Amino acid sequence: MKRLNRKGVVFTWITILIFLFAVMVAYIVLDQPMKEIIFPMAQEDFNVSEGQINNMKTIWDMMPFVFAFALFLYGILAALVREPHTGWI
Secondary structure, three states: OOOOOOOHEEEEEEEHHHHHHHHHHHHHHHHHHOOOOOHHHHHHOOOOHHHHHHHHHHHHHHHHHHHHHHHHHHHHHHHOOOOOOOOOO
16 A cells, blocks of 8 residues: 555645635635625625624634535545545555
């Protein structure tokens, strides 16, 4: 059993960086409209309570950090995988 070759590890990390960049750009573009238009509209038009709006804002604010952590964890685990996928024994 051998580990994933260098090309596979590099490809994995480049793919992770591309996805992370795409999510961060989308988050930066959508952050202001979400906080200034969508959340107030949800509170007024759909009768959503202040507590629920605060929960949605918290989830919205934490989403990029959770996503980045998940991608980082995936990158580490993908780099440690062995080929062929036969396990560690």
